[in-house]
Each structure stands twice: as structure tokens, then as C-alpha cells.
Amino acid sequence: MNYAFSPTPIISIPVMSSDPFPVRRIYCVGQNYAAHAREMGSDAGREAPFFFTKPAQAVLPNHAVMPYPPGTSDLQHEVELVVALSLGGRDIPLDKANEHIFGYAVGLDMTKRDVQRTARGQGRPWDMSKGFDYSAPCAAITPALRTGVITKGKIELKVNGETRQSSDVDDMIWKIPEIINYLSQQVELYPGDLIFTGTPAGVGAVVKGDVIEATIGGLEALVITIG
Numbered sequence: 181m182n183y184a185f186s187p188t189p190i191i192s193i194p195v196m197s198s199d200p201f202p203v204r205r206i207y208c209v210g211q212n213y214a215a216h217a218r219e220m221g222s223d224a225g226r227e228a229p230f231f232f233t234k235p236a237q238a239v240l241p242n243h244a245v246m247p248y249p250p251g252t253s254d255l256q257h258e259v260e261l262v263v264a265l266s267l268g269g270r271d272i273p274l275d276k277a278n279e280h281i282f283g284y285a286v287g288l289d290m291t292k293r294d295v296q297r298t299a300r301g302q303g304r305p306w307d308m309s310k311g312f313d314y315s316a317p318c319a320a321i322t323p324a325l326r327t328g329v330i331t332k333g334k335i336e337l338k339v340n341g342e343t344r345q346s347s348d349v350d351d352m353i354w355k356i357p358e359i360i361n362y363l364s365q366q367v368e369l370y371p372g373d374l375i376f377t378g379t380p381a382g383v384g385a386v387v388k389g390d391v392i393e394a395t396i397g398g399l400e401a402l403v404i405t406i407g
């Protein structure tokens with residue numbers, strides 16, 4: 181087909197021992213660890229999970245330099261387990277949800293916290309605080325065939341070698357099958373969708389020159405420098 185101009189290229193993420201994963205949409209779960217919800221000033225109950233999105237173009241590859249973004253003086257890190265889907269659907273039942281997972285990766289939901297707080301206070305959208313350029317660093321995806329279904333494992337983030345976030349994926353309020361089940365009731369999911377499953381407590385600011393190292397047991401570590 182001819183277009184008025186060349187379409188932007190498909191964004192992809194490397195996959196361990198396989199072809200790259202083409203990214204469609206990026207969904208993010210808000211406040212999915214109780215201690216993080218508390219540090220954000222919210223109650224962490226079992227009320228329905230909420231979602232926001234980032235564009236696929238926000239993906240930043242592993243070992244890259246993330247340019248310090250404009251319009252903020254409070255850029256914060258959020259380490260998250262990323263779930264990559266290879267099978268879509270609507271109303272995906274809980275007991276089938278894991279079959280939709282292609283693999284897992286370590287990701288960062290980079291956030292302009294000052295911009296987000298202002299938006300929250302004014303009842304405005306989060307997009308510019310969450311979905312800005314390079315806001316979704318992501319390491320290589322490890323296929324679920326190799327990891328098995330992930331339900332637990334240490335999730336950690338260090339800045340310049342100092343531990344800032346340390347928890348276990350098992351501490352998620354909404355487990356991965358529940359997230360897929362719930363999200364697929366709101367929107368139809370497709371192969372290529374990524375889900376950032378929320379961050380544990382300990383989020384904080386980074387500045388130019390900081391090196392972020394994010395790890396989850398069994399997955400490729402994610403290392404990003406703020407430039």
C-alpha cells in the first residue's frame with residue numbers, strides 16, 4: 181500500500197535466543213504493590229486495578245543513555261516486571277491468561293513525578309508525566325517457555341550501586357492473570373502488547389549521570405544511564 185509518507189518503523193525488543201518482539205501497545209498498572217501505594221498517599225485495597233498507557237515509541241533499549249526529559253525536575257524510577265503477550269483477546273478468563281504470555285522482561289516506568297502530581301491535583305490526564313519519549317526502558321524478553329510462569333522472584337533497583345527498591349513479585353496486589361483478565365474486559369488485547377505490572381516501594385529521583393540497574397530473578401538485568 182502507498183501512504184502519504186513513510187510510516188514510522190515498528191518498535192521491537194530483543195528476545196533471548198529468538199527473533200525480536202514487535203511492540204503494539206504498552207499498558208501499565210497503577211499502584212500494584214501496597215507499600216508503593218502507601219508512599220504515593222493512597223490506600224492499597226482490592227478496589228479494581230487502574231491502567232494507563234505509554235506509546236510503543238517510548239521503549240528505550242537496554243544499556244542506552246536516557247536523555248533527561250524536558251519539563252521536569254523530578255524524574256523518578258519505577259522498576260517493573262513486564263509481561264509480553266503473543267496472544268490477544270477479549271474477556272480472557274483467569275485460568276487461560278497465562279497462555280497469552282509470550283515472555284517476561286525487566287522494565288522501567290520512568291515518571292515525571294512533579295508533572296504527575298500536578299495532573300493528579302488538577303484532575304488532568306497523566307500522559308505527559310508517563311508517556312513521554314524514552315519513558316519505557318526495557319531489557320530483552322525471556323520467553324515463558326524458558327522461565328515458566330512467573331509468580332514470585334526478587335525485584336530490585338539500584339542507583340549508582342545503592343539499593344533503592346527491593347521487593348518480591350509475589351507482593352503484587354493484582355496477580356498477572358488477574359491483570360490480563362481485568363484489562364481484557366476494558367480493551368481487546370493483541371499480540372505485541374506489553375503490560376508493565378506496577379512498581380514496589382522505594383521510587384525516587386534520578387539525575388544526570390546516574391546509572392540505574394534493575395533486576396528480576398532469572399531475567400536479563402536492565403542498565404540505563406541518565407544523560
Ligand code: MN
Nearest residue numbers: 258289378379
Ligand atoms: Mn509504574
